Amino acid sequence: MFDLTGTVSIGIEIEIRPHARGCLDLNATGISTHQSSLARIWVPRSRLAFRCNFQPSREASQGIVAVVIRAHMAEESSKPKPKGGCLGKFVVLILLVAALGLGTALFFIIQPQDLTNVGGNSVALKFAPVRDLTTVLKSSIDRGYPVTLTETEINQWLGRTLRTKQGGLLGGQISLDRVWVRLEDDYAEVIMERKLMGSPFTTSMFIRIDQMQGAKGVVSEVHLDGGPYHESVPNPPRGGRFGKLVVPQGFLILVMPAYKKLAAVFKDEIHLGFEEMAKIKISKGRLMLDPRASSNDPTTLPKSF
Incomplete structure (x- = not known):
């Protein structure tokens, strides 16, 4: 604390500049005092707020209050930020x-994923003759012989029989161009090729079939996955692909309504190929179906039927 006595003729302007040693420079302008206009006062750094022991005018009090606030701000800004x-x-x-x-x-x-390596995706095969797969499956079941369908002829048949219609609120922006089937070892991939606002977009679902011998014959169980990402990480299994990204099985809920509609279109073929067949084998580029419970049946016909 210090005492500053005298008369105030006009307002007060005070500038305070804290130094490293903790001293203050007090520059009093417009004050009539018995002291010099520049006073050097030693104040500890923890006591930067000060007051004057005199009765100034109203304008002067406001100036001093502002000085006290500025002194506190200077002290706070000098503290290191955490x-x-x-x-x-x-x-x-x-x-x-x-x-x-x-x-x-x-x-x-x-x-979009690359479809150039899918069987049947060739301009040369666009007008090639295609077997009626519904008739082929019925004949195989009725006459009791195995049949092998290639990836190429499955996709040719799909291209000629599927009516690609897309309804709903996004019917004007989304179109279903084609449905493809890619056959790999132990699983198949059903691919939907679309255009979203003019840009190509693909989604796919993996399908895997397990067969077990039960009391009433062979029981087929369909799994909507393509197996694990890695042998050491069994869960979550691979569900399909969105574009080029392989997604976990849980993401299939986003495209399940579209695949249910697709399955409803081919309800008869799914029944003949997966429910009436005793043996189903998916391999690279081939789907082998056998309606007989025993493969030793002597009535086997050539696979090319």
Whole structure:
């Protein structure tokens, strides 16, 4: 505290500049005092707020109050800002990695998968003769012989029989161009090729079939997955592909309504090929069906029937 006595003729303007030693420069302008207009006062750094022991005018009081506030602000700004802890940095790192992963996933989703290697996707085969698969399956069941369907003829038959219609609220923006089947070892991939606002877009679902010998014969169980991502990580299984991205099985809920509609269109063929057949074998580019419970049946006909 210090005493400043005298008369105030006009307003007061005070400028305070804290130094490293903790002293203050008091520059009093417009004050009539018995002291010099520049006073050097030693004040501890913890007591930067000060007051004058005199009765100034109203304007002068406002000036001093402002000085006290400025002194407090100068002290606060001189304090070092606390740094974030390890937990905060770890959370930020996790968020950055998640954002990067999401961006990468979206990039692969909007990229349609390559269909040039799917059997039947050739201009030369567009007008080639195609077997009626419904008739082939019925004949195989009635006469009791196995039949082998290739990936190429399945896709040719789908291209000529499927009526590609897309309803709903997005009917004007989304179109279903083709349905393809890719046959791999132990599973099949059913692919829907669409155009979303003029850009190609593909989704697919993996289908795997397990067969077990039961009391009433062979029981077939259909799994909507393509097996695990890796042998050491059985869950979650691969469900299909959105664009070029292989997604877990749980994501199939987004496309399940479309595949249920597709299954309803081919209800008879699904019944003949998967419910009436005793043996089903999916391999690379081939689907082998056998209505007989025993493969030793001597009535086997050539596979090319």
